[in-house]
Amino acid sequence: MSATLHIIRAGPQLTVQDQGRPAMIARGLSTGGAADMTALAEAAALLGLPSLPSAIEMAGLGGSFAVSNPTRIALTGAPMRAKLDGAEIGWNQTHLVRPGQELAVGGALSGVYGYLTPAGGIATEPFLESRATHLVAGLGRPLASGEALPIGVDRLPAAPPVRIGPAARFSGGVVRIMPGPQTGLFEEAELARFLAARFVRGAASNRQGVRLEHDGAAFQSGEAAGLVSDFIAAGDVQMTGDGVPYVLLSECQTMGGYPRIGTVIGADLPRIAQLPLGGRVQFTLVTVAEADRLYRTPAQLVAEAKTRVAPLVRDPGEIADLLGYQLIGGVVSGRDEEEY
Amino acid sequence: MTGQKASTLTHEILPLGQDGVLVRFARKPDPVALGSAQRFRAMVAMQQNSEILEVAPSLASVLLRFDPAATPRARIEAIAERALAEMGPSADHPVPTRCWHLPVAFGGEAGPQLAEAAALAGLTQEAAVRQVAEADLRVLAIGFAPGQPYIGLLPENWNMPRLSQLTPKVPAGALVIAVRQLVLFCNDSTTGWRQIGQTGFRPYWPQSQTPFRLEVGDAIRIEPISLTDFPSLAPESTDGLGGARLEILG
Numbered sequence: 001m002s003a004t005l006h007i008i009r010a011g012p013q014l015t016v017q018d019q020g021r022p023a024m025i026a027r028g029l030s031t032g033g034a035a036d037m038t039a040l041a042e043a044a045a046l047l048g049l050p051s052l053p054s055a056i057e058m059a060g061l062g063g064s065f066a067v068s069n070p071t072r073i074a075l076t077g078a079p080m081r082a083k084l085d086g087a088e089i090g091w092n093q094t095h096l097v098r099p100g101q102e103l104a105v106g107g108a109l110s111g112v113y114g115y116l117t118p119a120g121g122i123a124t125e126p127f128l129e130s131r132a133t134h135l136v137a138g139l140g141r142p143l144a145s146g147e148a149l150p151i152g153v154d155r156l157p158a159a160p161p162v163r164i165g166p167a168a169r170f171s172g173g174v175v176r177i178m179p180g181p182q183t184g185l186f187e188e189a190e191l192a193r194f195l196a197a198r199f200v201r202g203a204a205s206n207r208q209g210v211r212l213e214h215d216g217a218a219f220q221s222g223e224a225a226g227l228v229s230d231f232i233a234a235g236d237v238q239m240t241g242d243g244v245p246y247v248l249l250s251e252c253q254t255m256g257g258y259p260r261i262g263t264v265i266g267a268d269l270p271r272i273a274q275l276p277l278g279g280r281v282q283f284t285l286v287t288v289a290e291a292d293r294l295y296r297t298p299a300q301l302v303a304e305a306k307t308r309v310a311p312l313v314r315d316p317g318e319i320a321d322l323l324g325y326q327l328i329g330g331v332v333s334g335r336d337e338e339e340y
Numbered sequence: 341m342t343g344q345k346a347s348t349l350t351h352e353i354l355p356l357g358q359d360g361v362l363v364r365f366a367r368k369p370d371p372v373a374l375g376s377a378q379r380f381r382a383m384v385a386m387q388q389n390s391e392i393l394e395v396a397p398s399l400a401s402v403l404l405r406f407d408p409a410a411t412p413r414a415r416i417e418a419i420a421e422r423a424l425a426e427m428g429p430s431a432d433h434p435v436p437t438r439c440w441h442l443p444v445a446f447g448g449e450a451g452p453q454l455a456e457a458a459a460l461a462g463l464t465q466e467a468a469v470r471q472v473a474e475a476d477l478r479v480l481a482i483g484f485a486p487g488q489p490y491i492g493l494l495p496e497n498w499n500m501p502r503l504s505q506l507t508p509k510v511p512a513g514a515l516v517i518a519v520r521q522l523v524l525f526c527n528d529s530t531t532g533w534r535q536i537g538q539t540g541f542r543p544y545w546p547q548s549q550t551p552f553r554l555e556v557g558d559a560i561r562i563e564p565i566s567l568t569d570f571p572s573l574a575p576e577s578t579d580g581l582g583g584a585r586l587e588i589l590g
Contacts, residue, residue, distance in 0.1 A: 025403060026396035027552040028483040028544075128551075137486045138527070138546055181354040181362045181401075228369045228400045229484070233357035255398055255483035263357050288355045288413070295358040295408040 002123050003069040005149040008102065011061035014143040015133035016122055017115075018054040019298060024128065025254055031234060032134040032250050035059075035113045035207055035273040037266070037301065039077030042164050043117035045305035046074040046094050048156075052298045054124075054131045055117035056143065059207075062105025062114060063145075067097050070157040072119040078111025078170055078274055093163035093312055094119075111170035111274035120152025136208060136251045161312040164305065169271040172279035177262035178291035180236060185223040185259045191285075194219055194261055198282050199245070201275045207251040210272050211244060212281070218243020221259045229257045235264035235272075237283070247272045265291050351376070351424055353417050359393075359408050361416045363424070364401040369519055371493060373400040374480060375431040378557065382434040383423045391415065397556050398481045399490060399521075433478055439559035441585040442524075444515055445570040446472075446537040453534035457517055460500040469564050471495060472536070477522070477560040485526055487544025487552045491560050492521040502532035510535045513542065513575065513582070515562075537562075540573035540582020548579070559589070 007014065018040070020033025034040050040052040047053070055076075062080050072094050075082055079091040083104045089095055091114075097103050108114060124131050133140030143149065183191070193216065202211030219239050232238070236248045238260045247264055249272070262285065264272055275281055286294070296304070356362040363380060366373030381397040384404065394405040406416045446469045447454040458468035472494065481490045494517070502518045507530065510516060514525045516533035523533060526544040543554050565573070565583075573583040 023394045023405070024486075024552075025394055025405065026482065026556065027486065028488050029486040029552075137544075178358070179355060181352075181356055181364060185367075223367070226368050228367065228373075228398075229481075229490075230364070230398050230401050231356055231360075231362060231396065231403045231483075233360055235357060253484050255481070263355075266358055291355075291358050292408055292413055297407075297409045300409070 003067065003071060003120060003151050003153045005071075005118055005151045006066040006068070007143050007145060007147045007149060008064040008066055010063045010143050010145045010147070011058055012142075013059035014063055015057050015135070016054055016124060016140065016143070016149070017057040017132050018130055019052050020132045020134075020250055021128050021130045025231070028254050029134070029137055030250065030252050030254050032137070032139075033130070033132045034115070035249055036077050036115070036169070036270040037298075038167050038169060038270045038305075039113065039115040040117070041298070041301035041305040042076040042092070042166060042308075043074040043115055044302045045309050046076070046162055046164050047072060047117065047119045048159070049302070050299070051302065053117050054122040055115045056122075056149075058105060058114040058116065060112060061107050062116070064102055064104040065097075065116070066102055067099055067118075067151075069153055070096060070098050071151065071154040072096050072157055072159060073103070074117040074119070075105075075114070076117065076164070076166070077113050077115040078108040080108050080114040081106035090163065092166050094159075094161045096157055096161070108276070110276055112276060113273060118151045119154040119156070123150040123152050134251060136253075162309050163312045165308040165310075167270075167305075170274050170276065172275050172281045173271060175268045175271050175281050175283050176265050176286045176291070176294070177237060177283050178265055178286055178288055180233070180260050180263045181230065182221075182259045183262050185221045186219070186261050187222065190219060190221070191261065194245075195283055195285060198280045200280055201277055202244075207249055209238070209246040209248045209252055210275060211246050213244070219245060219261065224259045227257050227259060229255045232256050232260070233263055235266065235269050236260040237262050237264065249273055265294055267294055267296065353420055355413070356403060359405055361404045361406065361413065361420060362401050363404070363420050366400040370400065371431040372429050374493070375433055376427065376429060377402050378433045378478070378480070379427055379430070380423060381556065383427065384419070387423070389419060392419065398483065434557060436478060436557055436559040437589055438555070439561060439587040439589055440554065441561045441563055441587065442539055442541050443563050443565045443569075443573055443583040444537040444539045445565050445567050448567050450538035450567055450570060451515070451536040454536040457500065457534045457536050461497045463497070468536075472522075473562050473564050475562075477562070479554050479556050479558045479560060480521070482552070482554060482556060485529075485544075487554065488526050489524055489543055489554050490521050491524065494520045494522070496520070500534075503534065504532075506530050506532050507535070511538065513538045513540060515539060538570065539584075540570070540575045540578055541584040542575050542580035542582070545580035
């Protein structure tokens, strides 16, 4: 049995995202998937799911939505102003949306990418084992106003609402990079200058990469000329011809000829993807061994996020429809809670 | 005499992200590095080691992807070292198992820079097309964009640099040349390479359940067709094959 999520009004870039397609590098297809994987882990933790779900990624601005069946949703990633039937509702928590209600998601208050995750998952046809829209590769396209998105039925709509303390990542900060195949092509002084610089997000940023700007001189490698094209990993900090760094994200090209000074580790890549205009980042270099120790599987990310989930304590005075509220939800869904 | 082989085959084993080991044979284009990457790719792929999730070759390197939660990096590096010790330096490529025959229209609207490229190769346009058609070509790497092949190598006289000015737009199906290699574009693209021909074949056809048609190591035979034949091989009417034919080699 399936349900439907109606897109009443779509913001400029709503896309279905999940973990992406990790094993297609040899085919020239980059992994793609959510720009902020932590947001998917937090949604999984909120909804009691064992693995990273598929979600609607909302770049900068949300939209308005309705459901065919009572469905819990999780709102994670960049905090956005959200309303259910006109009443303000909180970010980083679950909400029950009933048929006939309108969920409206506005602009990002900080960060860039917000995520709307229905508890039953998104039920579009997978392609190469993923539902992720890959804009650069022409796989899927942004969701449009009026579209009906198939979703799975929420089996536990009465589960009590929960909230999560989000991992800090929406206002820049320190980002860890590990050495990559071309780190050695930069002089030590140039690497030191890079690590000392503070960067802001450039306007030319998208799911392929984030352009970083700073006040100092361009970054140069004396070995850049005539390099043969070689593999790129998401997180690579690429120095383009004019010496401006780009941090490559999940939809990057798979190969390129520009030198890369290092690779942002997975745990810190959301901090880059979510860097808002005006936010600042600085890089710190970790060893390969340290980077390897910091690796987390998707299941580990979800388990870690679950430690930050707590029941949502609600003031009954704020609940408009007290009689319609499932007061014994905690008892009914006891099984659900055991999963934490 | 593996010691002697190891001393003459230069390689570096490098990290590429938290789940990648890159074996690099050269930083700049080099036929021996290219052959080494192809043979190393074939050797690792043949071993079917379950600890290696993906083996991907580029023009002078091979990427081994692994699951860091299950396998330490040092183990993948040791697997790479062992395979390298069994290889000597050589520009030879593994024997192909498949050959694609690709109809391509050259010159005119289909190849506006054929005359320029032929002149740089020291050939008439007719001789240039003949040399491309007779070349023993392989898919050397797939990348930059989904399914997009780097094909080579053409003879030495095709070792021409990229253009200093980018061509803002070449069409999908454009066959372009630089540094002894051909690239076949899947989509409209900006490029610094010279367009010599065009084909109705699309190496990436997302509508299909098998959207990636080429594999690294595939032999490629370019079959020149006339400009008047070209429209009948439009990708829309031929499921993106454009008259291409796949031959399985015995």
